[in-house]
Amino acid sequence: xxxxxxxxxxASAAGEVGAGGVSESGNRVGQAAPVPVSEPSxxxxxxxxxxxxxxxxxxxxxQRFAPVGIAQDLIAAFxxxxxxxxxxxxxxxxxxxxxxxxxxxxxxxxxxRLILLLGGLVGGAGSLxxxxxxxxxxxxxxxxxxxxxxxxxxxxxLKIIALSFEERRxxxxxxxxxxxxxxxxVLAGAPLSWLAQTTGWRSVFVGLAxxxxxxxxxxxxxxxxxxxTDGLPRRxxxxxxxxxxxxLTVLRxxxxxPVVCANFGICGSFFAFAGVWATPYLTQxxxxxxxxxAQHASxxxxxxxxxxLFIGALSDxxxxxxxxxxxxxxxxxxxxxxxxxxxxxxLVASYALFALMGVLTASFTLTWACAKEVNxxxxxxxxxxxxxxxxxxxxxxxxxxxxWVMDQTWRGALTGNGARLYSVEDYRAGLLxxxxxxxxxxxxxxxxxxxxxxxxxxxx
Numbered sequence: 001x002x003x004x005x006x007x008x009x010x011a012s013a014a015g016e017v018g019a020g021g022v023s024e025s026g027n028r029v030g031q032a033a034p035v036p037v038s039e040p041s042x043x044x045x046x047x048x049x050x051x052x053x054x055x056x057x058x059x060x061x062x063q064r065f066a067p068v069g070i071a072q073d074l075i076a077a078f079x080x081x082x083x084x085x086x087x088x089x090x091x092x093x094x095x096x097x098x099x100x101x102x103x104x105x106x107x108x109x110x111x112x113r114l115i116l117l118l119g120g121l122v123g124g125a126g127s128l129x130x131x132x133x134x135x136x137x138x139x140x141x142x143x144x145x146x147x148x149x150x151x152x153x154x155x156x157x158l159k160i161i162a163l164s165f166e167e168r169r170x171x172x173x174x175x176x177x178x179x180x181x182x183x184x185x186v187l188a189g190a191p192l193s194w195l196a197q198t199t200g201w202r203s204v205f206v207g208l209a210x211x212x213x214x215x216x217x218x219x220x221x222x223x224x225x226x227x228x229t230d231g232l233p234r235r236x237x238x239x240x241x242x243x244x245x246x247x248l249t250v251l252r253x254x255x256x257x258p259v260v261c262a263n264f265g266i267c268g269s270f271f272a273f274a275g276v277w278a279t280p281y282l283t284q285x286x287x288x289x290x291x292x293x294a295q296h297a298s299x300x301x302x303x304x305x306x307x308x309l310f311i312g313a314l315s316d317x318x319x320x321x322x323x324x325x326x327x328x329x330x331x332x333x334x335x336x337x338x339x340x341x342x343x344x345x346x347l348v349a350s351y352a353l354f355a356l357m358g359v360l361t362a363s364f365t366l367t368w369a370c371a372k373e374v375n376x377x378x379x380x381x382x383x384x385x386x387x388x389x390x391x392x393x394x395x396x397x398x399x400x401x402x403x404w405v406m407d408q409t410w411r412g413a414l415t416g417n418g419a420r421l422y423s424v425e426d427y428r429a430g431l432l433x434x435x436x437x438x439x440x441x442x443x444x445x446x447x448x449x450x451x452x453x454x455x456x457x458x459x460x
Contacts, residue, residue: 046165052222053157054177056116056215059208060150061184062192063127064092065275068297069192070201072280072290077201078136081420082280082410086403089276091140093396095147097389103155104385105243108378112156113223120216123149124209131205142205149212155385158368162380168316168453171369175312178365182305185274189298193279193290246376250383255374258447259367260390265441266329266364268394269336269434274300276399277430278354285424286344296354303358311362312369315453321366321373322450328363329442335360336435342424364391364441373451394437402430 067074067089075085106115126145133139161173195204250256274297282293307328315324335357345353368384375383406426449456 046160049223050157050160050173050177052215052218053112053116053153053160054180056120056150056153056219057157057177057181058184059123059212059215060153061181062188063123063146063150063184063208064271065185065188065297065301066192066205067276068274068279069188069190069294070196071276072283073196073201074139075420078139080136081407082403082422083400083407084136084403086276086400088136088139088143090396090399091143092147093271093392093399095144096151097392097396099148099151100155100385100389100392101247101382103152104382105247107152107156107159107385108246108381109243112152112159113220115152116156116219116223117216119149119152120212120214120219121149124212124216125149127205127212128209131202131209154388155381158372158384159381162372162377162384167455168319170316170372171312171321171366171453172316173312174365174368175309175362178308178312178362179305182301182308185301186298186305189279189296189301190291190294191298193294246379247382250375250379250386253375255449256371256383256386258444258449259370259374260387261444262325262329262390262441262448263364263367263387264390264394265437265439265444266332266361267367267391267441268398269438269441270304270361270364271391271395272398272402272437273431273434274304275395277402277427280422281339281427281431282350284422285342285427286350292347296350299351300354300358300361303355304362305358307359307362308365310359312365315366315369319453320450321370321453322445322448325363325366325370325445325448326442328360329438329445332357332360332363333435333438333442336431336438340428340431340435342428367448369453370448370451373453373455374449374457376457377455398433398437402433405433406430 067085071085074080074088078084078088080088103115123146126142126147126149128142129145130139130142133142157177158174161170161177165173192201192204278297278300279290279293282288282296283290286293288296311324311328315321318324335353338353367387367390371383371387372380406422406429407420409426409429410420410422
């Protein structure tokens with residue numbers, strides 16, 4: 001796959017991308033050339049490439065949420081506290097957050113093919129190391145390499161969708177891709193919990209190392225660059241001045257930051273809760289069996305996957321982004337009041353609440369479309385990566401912070417295997433941070449700019 005940009009002007013490339021100026025032909029620099037997707041010969045490679053990347057995205061989602069399915073196993077294996085478990089899970093997010101902008105730059109300049117190959121190899125090495133870790137320090141290193149390897153997948157997927165399919169289908173295709181990708185998060189719930197008890201969690205991650213390498217190689221073999229034609233570049237050249245000016249274009253755009261904040265609040269609280277604390281919360285506060293709690297996590301992820309498909313398709317059909325983002329984020333924030341109460345409800349009701357919360361959480365996926373539509377199309381990788389960084393930064397902060405707050409209120413109760421047992425008051429203190437972050441994201445949604453599902457970038 002490739003990127004196509006506006007026709008090159010006689011001015012320097014740095015001036016073209018950074019200032020978003022006008023070319024000799026009158027086209028705005030940064031405006032992607034239309035990709036004729038109607039020809040079957042071009043449609044088939046595009047769909048095949050997208051399928052390969054989505055398969056890698058499934059693995060990325062699984063690795064992201066794997067700690068929630070084996071939280072108790074990790075505590076027992078490394079004899080760790082809530083804060084340390086939070087840091088171990090968040091290590092993935094630390095690396096992922098730091099890598100978002102570099103990934104956007106690399107995908108925009110080097111293309112997704114090489115980046116996905118390297119990501120598969122590094123992620124495979126990290127998974128193998130994590131599965132064989134004899135100490136918490138080695139597990140940290142393995143988790144770091146996992147985060148580094150899979151951090152490139154999502155932005156590469158967005159780039160392929162943005163440049164290979166019609167713009168009006170962007171949110172719908174992102175929704176479909178995330179629906180499939182979320183199979184990884186569903187598998188990281190109840191199925192992983194069952195498999196970990198059957199074969200051991202270490203065997204699972206050793207096996208995933210091989211899967212990661214195979215997918216990386218498949219991306220290298222099946223992805224292809226579109227040849228440059230009619231003087232149109234496949235992508236901006238990798239030049240420090242071009243990269244810096246392009247990134248500054250995105251960062252200086254005032255319309256970029258509301259969607260970053262919305263992503264920070266909604267996505268961040270989702271990752272922090274669903275990625276680590278949902279299963280322990282249900283087992284210790286609501287006295288559920290581990291398998292039942294894991295089923296709730298899978299329902300959450302399943303609801304999120306369906307929400308991605310439904311909300312993305314509805315947004316494209318209505319040709320509106322902002323109203324759906326506002327409604328979804330506010331209802332999502334309201335649901336946190338129930339979990340803060342700690343009240344026990346019938347099992348059917350708790351299942352329904354988790355599924356509904358997942359559907360509403362999916363409203364944050366519109367932030368990527370909003371970011372892409374208010375920035376130069378040639379910089380779609382950078383604009384979506386900056387937005388995506390918001391949610392991962394929040395998760396990186398919140399996952400260990402929630403555990404730290406819970407440790408401060410813990411009164412010394414232990415389970416039979418020596419792991420810490422937290423009360424409803426302990427969890428309430430930690431979840432209050434997540435609820436506040438969700439409210440922040442909902443408020444930020446009001447400041448997003450409505451685009452009508454079209455690119456409205458104007459230079460200067």
